[in-house]
Amino acid sequence: MGKTIKIYLPDESVAGIRHAEIANWSGQALACPRSRFQELREWPEVQRPGVYFLLGVDDATGSDAVYIGEAEVVIDRLASHVTGKDFWTEVVAFTSKDENLTKAHVRYLESRLVEIAKQAGRYQVTNFASPQLPSLPRSDRDAMEEFLGAAKMLLGALGHKVLENLVLRPKRSNSLDQTPAVESLVDANIGSVAVEQKPYGPAVFHLRVAGIHARSMRTDEGMVVLEGSDANATTYKSLTSSMAALRQVLIESGTLAVSKAKLRVTRDHLFKSPSQAAGILAGYSINGRECWKLEDGTTYAQFETQQSNLLLEDPAPKERSGTA
Numbered sequence: 478m479g480k481t482i483k484i485y486l487p488d489e490s491v492a493g494i495r496h497a498e499i500a501n502w503s504g505q506a507l508a509c510p511r512s513r514f515q516e517l518r519e520w521p522e523v524q525r526p527g528v529y530f531l532l533g534v535d536d537a538t539g540s541d542a543v544y545i546g547e548a549e550v551v552i553d554r555l556a557s558h559v560t561g562k563d564f565w566t567e568v569v570a571f572t573s574k575d576e577n578l579t580k581a582h583v584r585y586l587e588s589r590l591v592e593i594a595k596q597a598g599r600y601q602v603t604n605f606a607s608p609q610l611p612s613l614p615r616s617d618r619d620a621m622e623e624f625l626g627a628a629k630m631l632l633g634a635l636g637h638k639v640l641e642n643l644v645l646r647p648k649r650s651n652s653l654d655q656t657p658a659v660e661s662l663v664d665a666n667i668g669s670v671a672v673e674q675k676p677y678g679p680a681v682f683h684l685r686v687a688g689i690h691a692r693s694m695r696t697d698e699g700m701v702v703l704e705g706s707d708a709n710a711t712t713y714k715s716l717t718s719s720m721a722a723l724r725q726v727l728i729e730s731g732t733l734a735v736s737k738a739k740l741r742v743t744r745d746h747l748f749k750s751p752s753q754a755a756g757i758l759a760g761y762s763i764n765g766r767e768c769w770k771l772e773d774g775t776t777y778a779q780f781e782t783q784q785s786n787l788l789l790e791d792p793a794p795k796e797r798s799g800t801a
């Protein structure tokens with residue numbers, strides 16, 4: 478089911494303050510760069526209970542970082558972070574248009590948002606501790622879970638995929654050789670998700686070179702190498718300098734960890750292209766479009782060609798010629 482998102486730019490600047498909402502949703506979001514924080518005080522939308530994301534880059538690691546918080550009056554809490562936290566450059570705050578969010582509600586949202594952000598693993602979550610999940614009546618919990626789903630969507634539309642998993646995890650994933658069913662996948666944010674079987678749906682590719690075996694999934698963002706995949710322990714001279722540098726960063730961050738005579742991918746990781754993913758795992762320059770293959774031997778390049786051909790086919794039935 479599609480959604481309609483409206484983003485209002487009060488000064489016609491895509492980098493300035495933005496008010497965002499989803500049609501038929503009681504929530505709303507305000508995104509504001511740190512440099513425009515004083516202007517945010519003029520918005521009544523942040524003069525009420527809500528949750529917020531402080532977004533920036535960690536100086537030590539250079540990785541995207543986020544702090545997630547809650548407050549009964551959002552703007553008052555944000556004011557304390559202007560002097561208390563240095564890393565953030567933008568804030569996105571979520572409140573309710575009907576003012577029905579209570580302190581217990583926003584505490585619940587904060588706890589779940591921290592949990593979801595950590596599971597997604599895209600940003601370094603700078604909260605010192607995971608907030609305790611408060612007790613809410615079942616109806617309120619369900620309402621807050623719906624709020625979370627909309628907030629996740631809106632935050633992504635505003636350019637921050639803090640809550641988005643890199644891939645929907647296979648429901649059956651007992652071994653590296655098992656190709657997951659696409660009919661039932663698991664999203665850490667919303668549990669099991671039914672996925673319609675389509676010829677252009679999720680596909681798992683395998684890389685078997687130099688004694689390693691890795692798995693990846695083709696997504697809208699690029700190639701996601703799945704946790705548990707192998708990588709070569711040796712970096713060869715043929716690997717480009719940029720790939721070698723990224724490989725070293727992944728080793729230092731623990732994304733690639735020593736496992737006996739190989740390296741092991743410790744968490745899902747997004748690469749820009751099949752060749753970048755294959756090269757960094759193999760340790761040398763390699764054509765990923767030819768080396769990543771489905772279980773039936775179809776290469777990544779052949780797979781894309783097949784999908785293009787399917788899209789070019791005329792889906793409308795051809796009319797019969799002649800008379801009845």
